Amino acid sequence: MAEPLVPxxxxxxxxxxIGNLVMLLVGAMMTATLYFMSLYLQGILGYGALRAGAAMLPMTALMLAGGFSAHLLIRAVGPRPLLIGGSLTAATGVLLLVWLPADGGFPVRFLIGSILAGAGASLMLLPATVTATADIDPRDAGAASGLLNTASQLGGALGLAVLATIAAQDPPHTPAAILDGYHTAFGVDAALILLATPPALLLPRTPRAPGPPRT
Structure with a gap:
């Protein structure tokens, strides 16, 4: 093609x-985490849909706060610290979900784990976008943005497919066996988001100084 969709x-x-790889991993981690948390609340603890949604509200609030914090911090520290810190924070939160109990009411571990997972992921979204689109020619800005959206959607689909397969127990006839599968999926999920740290280390240590305003 003389004019390819993606040059x-x-x-x-x-x-x-790097930015697209991080977005792929964040998409995989968040989609799978939300999916298995919902299954845990409704299938293991017996929550209704409304109660399960309310249980995830603290995570949603921290995701909003994390996104706002990333917007303020990225100019000062650059994408690299946010990507690394967000990856470690999200992985810590998801790891806490590996030890979710089968009963006992609303577990504190779920609350802390979900908050850390959401906050960590939200810290990574803006830096990944800035990393992938920095210094892109204006003619290619649409293609670069489309690649990021594709990476996020593809990561979510692939991550959920892989982790759902991993979580499937044989035979999954008891709540204990099902929960054990969820625990395994959360463990692999935490490892996935940690994979964002090595490529982030390749980015510059300090943010690039802003250039003079264009006239």
């Missing part, structure tokens, strides 16, 4: 590759 030259940019 191959875009992939020569290391920052774009």
């Amino acid at each position: 191959l030259g875009l992939w020569r940019r290391p920052a774009l590759r």
Whole structure:
């Protein structure tokens, strides 16, 4: 094609590759985490849909706060610390979900784990976007943005498919066996988001100084 939808030259940019990889991993982690948390609340603890949604409200609030904090911090520290810190925070939160109990009411571990997972992921979204789109030619801005959206959606689909397969127990006839499968999925999920740390280390340590305003 004379005018490809995604110019191959875009992939020569290391920052774009890193940003899309991080977005892929965040999409995989968040989709799978939300899915298995919902199954845990409704299938294991017996919550109704409304009560399960209310149980996730603290996570939603921290995701909003994390996104706002990332907007304020990225100019001061750059994408690298936020990506690394967000990855470690999200992984810690998801790891706490590995030890969710089968009964005993609303577990504190679920509350803390879900909050940390959501806050960590939200800290990574803006830095991943900035990393992938920095210094992109205006003609390629739409393609770069489309790649990010595709990475997020593809990560969610692939992550959920893989982790749902991992969580499937043979035979999954008892709540204990089902919960054990969820625990395994959460453990792999935490490892997935940690994979965002090594590529983030390749980014510059300090943010690039803003250039003079264009006239």
